[in-house]
Amino acid sequence: MTLFEKIVAREIPADILHEDDVCIAFRDISPQAPVHFLVVPKKPIPRVAEAEFVDQATLGHLLLTAGKVATAEGVNTADGGFRVVINNGADGGETVPHLHVHVLGGRPLKWPPG
Ligand code: 5GP
Secondary structure, three states: OOHHHHHHOOOOOOOEEEEOOOEEEEEOOOOOOOEEEEEEEOOOOOOHHHOOHHHHHHHHHHHHHHHHHHHHOOOOOOOOOEEEEOOOHHHHOOOOOOOOEEEEEOOOOOOOOO
8 A cells, every 4th residue: 555545544644635536635744835735646556657548537637636726725826826746756756656746836936946
């Protein structure tokens, strides 16, 4: 079982912002911005490069949920905004091998990322 499957199963506590049949969203334990949450499919797809076409609806669901929870968290404003990030592999910064969409907001974010 992956770390994030354990959060879905309530074996590890998390500050859950949203849950439905396909995904769960919860605050990152080590926030890099005032708003930083993860949107995670319940299906343990390891990373985006391992997703298959059968996962197409799930991948879309993650982005739609990211936007809706960002709005609920107050970062989808005219003068604000947020960033959506998916890390893939060691050079991408992936540390948990269960696909997750980071949503960061609440402060100006630099580009390019480090
Ligand atoms: P990655 O580096 O794989 O893109 O992102 C993994 C993220 O999961 C990191 O931002 C890290 O802080 C977060 N994380 C790791 N363990 C836990 C945990 O037990 N609970 C929560 N809520 N987040 C976690």
